[in-house]
Amino acid sequence: MCPSELLARLEFDGPERRQLTELVxxxxTSFFRNPPQMDLFAETMLPQLVETRRRSGAFRFRLWSxxxxxxxxPYSLAMILLEGITLPEAWDLEILATDVNLAAIKRVEEGVFTSRELDGVSKARRGRFFEDLGADRWRAIPELRRIVRAAPHNLSGPPPPGPFDIIxxxxxxxxxxxxxVRTILNHFTHCVATDGALFLGHSEFPGLHSTRWRSMATPDAVCYRVTQPTERS
Ligand SMILES: C[S@@+](CC[C@H](N)C(=O)[O-])C[C@H]1O[C@@H](n2cnc3c(N)ncnc32)[C@H](O)[C@@H]1O
Known part of the structure; x- marks a missing residue:
């Protein structure tokens, strides 16, 4: 059993549990991690879905990180949204950013990073999307922070209310x-949009655990679409 599964079963809450979570x-992570996947999102999935939403008059786009x-x-995704969507201010954009680690969630809420953490961010993007606070601290501009909503969440439990265009x-x-993993993937089938997509890490394959996802592959990257609804687990 992995540490976060063990944590989910602990019968106490409070500072000790938080400390333990942060320890284990x-x-x-890194900005624009796995660039071919980010390109698949930015150049293929995002334009397709945005066009579909625009045509249906639903100017809403929700991601779950x-x-x-x-x-x-989530901040890499927020930059891609602001770059890729025409008139983003006319859209209801949200990236729900969740983690079991409360210290990490606090960092998401603050949106402040060191230049080392911003390593994957080009100079042009850093200039456009981050303000220099001095002492090697860079804060995401309000337009980015407005899109990213941080919340604690343990993936061992039920998912947050969907639907999400992309997870x-x-x-x-x-x-x-x-x-x-099977339970989590099953939860995702219920909260991802039917024409939406799931991005996993490069060594994670839903096909090993579930037949409900089909891959959408480019030569360098892959994401998954849900095939059919299933019973809730
Ligand atoms: C290796 S990081 C990956 C971060 C990011 N997804 C990426 O690819 O760069 C894994 C994250 O998953 C979080 N995590 C571990 N178990 C979790 C759980 N049960 N529910 C939610 N988040 C969890 C950890 O706290 C950690 O921040």
Whole structure:
């Protein structure tokens, strides 16, 4: 059983549990992690879905960054949304950024990063999307922070209310046991939009645990679409 599964079963809450969570979770992350996947999102999935939503008159776009760590993933996605959507201010945009680690969630809420943490962010993007607070601290501009909504959430439990146009859950399923991965993937089938997509880490494959996802692959990257609704687990 992985540490976060064990944590979900602990029968106490409070500061000790929070400290334990922060100690046992691996929060390694980076901005624009796995660039081919980010390109698949920015150049293919996002334009397709935005066009469909625009045609239907639903100017709403929701992403879920599940297991978001300190925020590199949701803030990367927020930059892509602001770059890729014409007149973003006319849209209701939200990236729900969740993690079991409360210290990480606090970092997402603050939106402040060091230049080392911003390593994957180009100079042009850093200039456009981050303000220099001095002392090697850079804060995401209000337009980015407005899109990213941080909340604590344990993936071992029920999912937050959907639907989400795209779910990112990268580089954490590898830490879960088979049964938990199956439950999480099943939850995703119920809260991802029918024409939406799921992005996993490059060594995580839903096909190993579920037949309900089909891959949408480019030569360098892959994401998954849900095939059919299933019974809730
Ligand atoms: C290795 S990081 C990956 C961060 C980001 N998704 C990425 O790919 O850069 C894994 C994150 O998953 C979080 N995590 C671990 N178990 C979790 C759980 N049961 N529910 C929600 N988040 C969890 C950890 O706290 C950590 O921040």
């Amino acid at each position: 979770t691996i929060t390694e 599940a297991g978001c760590s300190i925020g590199a993933e 990112f859950c990268r580089n954490l399923l590898i830490y879960f046991q088979e049964e938990t």
